[in-house]
Amino acid sequence: MSEALRPMVKSRLYEQVLERLRAHVTEAGLSAGDRLPAERDLAASLGVSRASVKQAIVVLEVQGLVEARHGGGTYLVRDTLDVEPVEQLVERRKRLPEVLEAREALETKLAELAAERRTDAELETIREALDFMRDEIDGGDNGVEGDRRFHAAVTAAAHSSLLAEFMKTIAEQITESRTESLRQPGRPSRSLAQHTAIYEAIAAGDAKKAAAAMRKHVRTVAKVRLLTWVPED
Amino acid sequence: MSEALRPMVKSRLYEQVLERLRAHVTEAGLSAGDRLPAERDLAASLGVSRASVKQAIVVLEVQGLVEARHGGGTYLVRDTLDVEPVEQLVERRKRLPEVLEAREALETKLAELAAERRTDAELETIREALDFMRDEIDGGDNGVEGDRRFHAAVTAAAHSSLLAEFMKTIAEQITESRTESLRQPGRPSRSLAQHTAIYEAIAAGDAKKAAAAMRKHVRTVAKVRLLTWVPED
DNA sequence: GGTGGCCTAGTGGCTGAGCCACTTGACCGG
DNA sequence: CCGGTCAAGTGGCTCAGCCACTAGGCCACC
Structure with missing residues (x-):
């Protein structure tokens, strides 16, 4: 190359x-x-x-x-012409730990809201994502697409466009960590189990349990990511 | 005219x-x-x-x-030329409930991180804000400036520029709700007590307790705000 | 029948000169 | 001292044109 x-x-x-x-x-x-x-x-x-x-x-x-x-x-208008927009902030690779912190903060709340507000149709969409992930894993894949769909569906079910917008700004970085995490041996099936727990809490309308399940899941992903983390520049 | x-x-x-x-x-x-x-x-x-x-x-x-x-x-590059930046989203007044949800998600995590990462100097700054708020209230004021300083100090102590950036985008809306909340009779002193609890948890380095205290505090504010809420347009 | 090179029309990148509209501040007459 | 006037300075916008680059057709050659 x-x-x-x-x-x-x-x-x-x-x-x-x-x-x-x-x-x-x-x-x-x-x-x-x-x-x-x-x-x-x-x-x-x-x-x-x-x-x-x-x-x-x-x-x-x-x-x-x-x-x-x-x-x-x-x-x-300001004292400087330098822009420090979120996008630029996210650009820096070394910020990935921060991205994962932000993800935990946002997704935990999203899961909680989803448990309270999800419609039956949205719950069904979440379930479909879960099924899709299971099929992927059974087929030997790592289930990254199903993972993505699952979180997207939960975000949609939370009915908070502001939180959704925040998620969008860190979406790309999350994709990276997702891929990396699911590459670990044994991760896909354990991840599926965690997703299932989140799904069940949301289905039951148990906001507190949904938040807890999501927090646990996100922290697991963050831990894997941090283990393989190598500071750059 | x-x-x-x-x-x-x-x-x-x-x-x-x-x-x-x-x-x-x-x-x-x-x-x-x-x-x-x-x-x-x-x-x-x-x-x-x-x-x-x-x-x-x-x-x-x-x-x-x-x-x-x-x-x-x-x-x-995309299917549309329309931009839906966070700023524009935040503009809409009717989104205030969403802003408060986002605030809970962000500040809870910020308090947790602050408890883990604060330096002694940062803890001192938080304490000063608390003292300032107490003086304000003792002087008959509602303590809105001390409140603002307190949350700013906690945010700084969390050492997460990404979460701080998210907070900045909803800062204006939060100011509104802060003022409105502290106008309620008896609120200032109860608010001070909640802030003190947050401070103590951060001082003790107890992340879990800090998060819980902050969550309780923010939810109280949100509740007051929602009670006086009147849908617009 | 490809295959590679060439050529040209179309397109974005940039320039320079110029006119107009608006702001500012100094100047002048009362 | 006040108020009006006026000219210089400045941003808003246009026009005409050259250059660099791309894409696609064409053609000679293999």
Whole structure:
């Protein structure tokens, strides 16, 4: 596998402008309310066209970091142009332990809510996911798809779009840990048992037991993941 | 009152283009992988300059909704251009019950982690917040600022930037419920007692007890809030 | 019948010049 | 001192055009 299939992402010009802009704000020690240089000046000093500067400013505008006043200049909204969005936070691999903590917090509550609110149809969907996982495992697979469906179904049954949204932001990282966890010998069948326990608590409408079962399950996954954890960079 | 103080939010042109673009994708039934019309065609059919179309596309690009390939066209990454960011979700007032659910999920875990990880300095900060709240209440105030500081200190002591980030997205809503809760007669002193219990569990390093105390506290707040809850729109 | 190279139309990336609308602040007359 | 005016500065937007790159058809060659 050579470097032939490298990322090869040619940085767009406005991205470079963005970086220079952030650097400028930091170096010049600008803070909220301060005015940025005029677009024309920025274009000239950065050696790019005004259109490219404009694109960068538009990006900062939609991110709420800057406010452009027609005829009055462009102003900083915060003390920095650096964005620390959840997405970026999640990017860092070393944050995986944090992701698993967050998962425990969220899914425990989701299981509790699901036990209280699930409709019969939603319960059926959860059951189907469980069956699917069982079939996968019986067929020699590790049941990762059934696992995914199960948790998705529980999340849906909890009827909390806010918690669901939080889950979505860490979904990718969870997928990683799921795959890794289920690769451990003997894990799939034990995982199925844990899922079954969660299902039964939700079916019975026992919120407390559902939460406890989910917590136990998630902690098991986290433990496996942490054992194989190797700090990076 | 004339129309003099109209909304006055002059929508930037690229924002209008953005809307038209989203509408087009929906109406034309485009899905992931499909190609958008060429920039020149879009500019012509929307009656704007190519630069404005470009700004809109740049916005979609940084949001990861679209992928522009130099010389190869611009392609949809998902089935829609609509974004449902957490912020937007939180905006809706009717979601407040969900916010309180999320708060319980997050803060319970935060208290647990704080009990395990807090440094002595962080514990001291939590204690100071508690003292501050007591002084406020003794002075006839409702202790809302001390309350805020307390939860902020616990969040910091948990050392989980991801959970902290989630808390930040619902911070504003929590402030509302906090104020409303502490306005109830007799609430401030009872709230102080609950906070003290949380503090002691964290001080003792008892994660389980800290989580339980925090859960109880948050549920009390949620209950008050829900009692005064009046569905809107 | 492939197979590989070439060529061209189409497309995004970017520029430069320019006009308009709006803001700001200094200047001037009362 | 006040109020109006005006010019410079600034963002909003357009137009026309060049370049770099991609995709797909075409053709010569094997």
